[in-house]
Structures are given as C-alpha cells and as structure tokens.
Amino acid sequence: MQHIFRAGLFDGEVAIVTGGGTGIGFAVARELGTLGAKIAICGRRPEPLAEAADRLRADGIDVHHAACDIRKTEEVEAFVDGVVARFGRASILINNAGGQFPTPAEHLAPKGFEAVVRNNLLGTWSMTHAVARRAFIPSKRGRIVNVIANVARGFPGMAHTGAARAGVENLTKTLAVEWAVHGIRVNAVAPGVIKTSGTAQYPPELLEMSRASTPLKRLGSAEETSHLIVYLASTQADFVTGQTFYIDGGASLWGSPWQIPDDEVPQYPPYPLPE
C-alpha cells in the first residue's frame, strides 16, 4: 500500500470505523491501521466483517470486530462498550455505515423512507452519541468524520437519503461548535460515485451515466476517498472542523447523471431498477 502520510502518524489512536468490513470503510480501516491506529469495525453481517478482520490482521493491524446494526441503540452501546473494554479508549470515529435504494419518490413507502433515515441519520447519531459520551468527552479529545453524499442540490430518485445526509451535514456543523469545548472535531466527506462493493449493486447504466457526467471522466476509488478521511482524522487537520469536503472529480459542480427528462411524467432514476 502506498502512503501519503508518515509512518506511525496514528500510533496510540483507537479508531472506530462503522461499515468497516467493505468498500470505503475497509479502505479507511486499513489505512488508519497501517499508520498505527488500533481499529474497531462493525457492520450487520458477521461474515464479511470476520473476513475483513482477518485481512487487516494479516497486515499486522490490531482489530476488534463485532456485528452491530447502527439502527439499534442497544447494539451500538454494546459495541462501543466492547471497544472501550478491549482497547481502553477510542479517539477517532468514522461514521461510514449507510446506504439506500433508488426509487421514484412517489413510490417510496413511508416504511422505506423511515428505514433509510434510520440508517443514515439516526444510526449516525446513535453511534456518535455513544462514542462521545463513553470515550471522547471523558478524555476531552475526539475526531469524527461523517461520510455523507452530495447534498448541495436535490437528489431525484434518492429523496430518503438526500434528506438523511443533509441532516448529517447539519449535525456535523452543530456538533463541531457545541463539542469544540470537549476537544472534539467533526467534519464530513461527500463522495461522488466511488467504485465499491456498494455501487457494484447499482445498474451499470447508472455508473456509466455518472462517469460520463463527471468532469474528470472516471469514478473514484475507495483508497483515494480514504486518504481524505484519514487526513481529517489526523492531527494534521487539528484546525479543521464543521466542514464538508467533496471528493467527486468535480461532479457536484457540473451536470447530473440524472438529466431532467422531457416526458410528461419524468422517471427517476432514469434506468432500470434492480429486481
């Protein structure tokens, strides 16, 4: 693995990476761990988590892993207690777990809207609250990076996640101010379309539309997204808080993969939905 950071930059740190078993979360866990942090990862499915933990250990990283659904407060609290019991503290939280399904807003059932808001907004809050109270506030130190999405404009076909991520962006700003007194920094990273196990589940039509409408004419990688997250989690970013950083090849500045159709009843998203 190539490094743009100095060896040992995270010695003595304990980093919790939610959704650290796959995609962007795994890349962050690996990069922070290789730079010296002890790592705790969680996700709903035990199998990919255990596999990821084995891969991290093979890189010489000290890893704690446990299944935890961030939508369930009692599981979140048990997970954080487990991390503190194992490592004695936590100093970094990467709120990366999340996701949604594409659907036209008019077909979005209340239960589906709620499921996505619970996952991305309430789950992020639950984890943040538990880690802050159990580890960051008592030690007067903590760094949080929230992984969101493009909230600079509307998100047709993704009304639930747009609303939830915009909520997380505002939470980022509020907590950056309110918890500065506790030595806690809070920032957000908004990826464009990144090639991961997550986007592999999206129709290839969408990924090609996204690539074509990205000024840099490619999709991002989990590793380059990780470099930005790792910078924000590091002491090198100690004067940076309350900000959202886009990593999207310029996509949020130009065009959209989902053009407004001319049809009388526009179809969002304008590609075949997965069965």
Ligand SMILES: CCC/C=C/C(=O)SCCNC(=O)CCNC(=O)[C@H](O)C(C)(C)COP(=O)([O-])OP(=O)([O-])OC[C@H]1O[C@@H](n2cnc3c(N)ncnc32)[C@H](O)[C@@H]1OP(=O)([O-])[O-]
């Ligand atoms: C441009 C791309 C940019 C972004 C890329 C990425 O994010 S990559 C990362 C990509 N990675 C991820 O997104 C991974 C994480 N994402 C997920 O796990 C799911 O999207 C989740 C958040 C909905 C949770 O899922 P779950 O199964 O635990 O949910 P649940 O059991 O709580 O269901 C409650 C209700 O939600 C509804 N509903 C659910 N699914 C669908 C659907 N496909 N279709 C329609 N509706 C759906 C349905 O109403 C259901 O009730 P029902 O009808 O069953 O009574």
Ligand SMILES: NC(=O)C1=CN([C@@H]2O[C@H](COP(=O)(O)OP(=O)(O)OC[C@H]3O[C@@H](n4cnc5c(N)ncnc54)[C@H](OP(=O)(O)O)[C@@H]3O)[C@@H](O)[C@H]2O)C=CC1
């Ligand atoms: N890739 C992209 O283009 C973009 C990604 N994002 C966001 O970046 C983050 C990482 O996505 P990416 O790596 O691409 O995709 P993945 O689907 O690989 O990652 C999502 C991870 O979150 C975990 N997760 C999801 N829901 C929960 C839950 N309720 N509790 C605990 N863990 C959960 C999943 O594990 P498990 O299923 O086992 O629970 C999985 O490890 C997500 O929040 C995603 O929405 C944002 C914009 C663009």
